[in-house]
Amino acid sequence: MSRPPRVVVIGHGMVAARFLDDLTRHAERTGAAFDITVLGEEPYEPYNRLMLSEVVAGRADLASLTLPAAPEDVTVHAGTAAVRLERERRVVIDAEGREHPYDLAVFATGAEAVMPPIPGLGAGGGQGVRAVRTIDECRELLAVCTPGRRMAVLGGGLLGVEIACGLRTRDVDVTLVHRGGHVMDRQLDAPSGQMAAAVLGDLGVDVRVTSGIVRVLREKEHLVGIELADGERLDIDGLVVNTGVKPRAEIARAAGVPVDIGILVDERLRALDDDSVAAIGDCAQTDAGCPGLIAPGWEQAGRLARELCENDQAATAPRSAPIPQPTPQATPEPRPEPEVSIVKLKAVGLDVVALGEPLPDPFAAHAQGLRVLTLSDVGDRRSATIAVDGERIVAGVVVGSPRVAADLMSAYERRTPLPLDPAHLLVKGASNPDAVPQAAGPTALPSTATVCRCNGVSKKEIVDAHVEGARCVEDVAAATRATTGCGSCTATVCGILEWMDEVNPAQEATMA
């Protein structure tokens, strides 16, 4: 009898954990069998990295982030990094020199924080400087976050803003230094960015939009301050760097696997020149690039697992023949871009939702046949802007108005035809901030509406889970995985459960 294919997974983060879970589920269903080894550099069970900013904000604790352990028949080497891939021999070599032979090597090595080339910052940042990408980094940050401590956050993107708000909840003196036009400039237009900065100011965050830091100041190696491009010196005790991430592709690159920014993969998530190497999650570069978000990573994990169990036994089957030589690549079929993009900030005290591509300049948009409508109320620190193409919202940004945001998200996602005057959408929700938004309420949501974007779970799946007996968020998470990513859908899931309890009381009685 031939042995099962050997799958070696490099990295044990959120996407690897999902891959192992999905592979086990599909294998049980299809009868496929694999011999699976996982090498995880971090000495922990996989954990929900998205929630680290919530830990900084005191809204979650580190212990609650742990994800389910790998299935029992998987061999996990925690705290063991892979250091080399030898493709000719098809082995992965770990930091202790052990060899792990594979039929399929799956890179799930994620991404790492980039330290900008600023004098005084070393490759790892140096004393007093950290990113917030791992449990260890988060712990180190929390250990020095005492009230009155002076911290600067470098980089006013989504994560930088989340961390800055989180630090304020701990009474840390926070300066947010952002190089560029305005905070969150990848998601927000300039007026929305200014509104967000005003809210940050109200929260006590000192926002500096500058042309950057020119120097990190140290005394005997110790961080004492930063010098801004305009010459101002800020005295600080700590610096948190959030200036972007880069895929961890060093091992693949050293093995000659084609790498651009990330590990280049085709539509089957295989390396372009080697069917026995795959990449998923933040380390992989598809036609859609390297989005650095959990939803595409989890989708890839599920796709690869399903394919291995259903169609691809041959591709991972043990082979005695050496690795195939690189062959000229057929142009991969272009895959459609994700059609709906919704970004929700998870920051204490600041509500921001961005829909679609960044908003265009209103006059440029007008020339392209789009209408851009804005409602802005600086006094109340709220604004909403939408770009409308004919009858549909194609982009939008809402600051400080979660109910308007809920309505607009719903209209954007459902592609509902808009009122003759789309301004009503902005005024309706804003004029009655306490009203439950009709469009976004659980009854009005169409059954196909996506509730959990991280996991791609629809309202119908949550309703079905309720019918099957799910009565609380944990039950729904177990049945559908909704709420297990960034957690921003938890309130909607609760709303659907409450609504189902009301409309389906007979079922309660039957279950009792």
Ligand SMILES: Cc1cc2nc3c(=O)[nH]c(=O)nc-3n(C[C@H](O)[C@H](O)[C@H](O)COP(=O)(O)OP(=O)(O)OC[C@H]3O[C@@H](n4cnc5c(N)ncnc54)[C@H](O)[C@@H]3O)c2cc1C
């Ligand atoms: C604070 C924070 C908040 C975030 N918020 C959101 C959000 O709201 N929404 C969203 O979509 N995304 C968010 N993200 C991004 C999201 O966390 C990532 O998209 C996701 O973690 C990617 O999963 P991954 O498994 O590909 O990589 P990772 O989670 O980075 O895991 C990769 C693992 O591989 C290990 N590894 C690397 N090299 C090796 C090696 N050579 N040998 C062994 N192991 C190795 C690493 O140590 C790591 O444990 C956030 C990220 C952070 C840091």
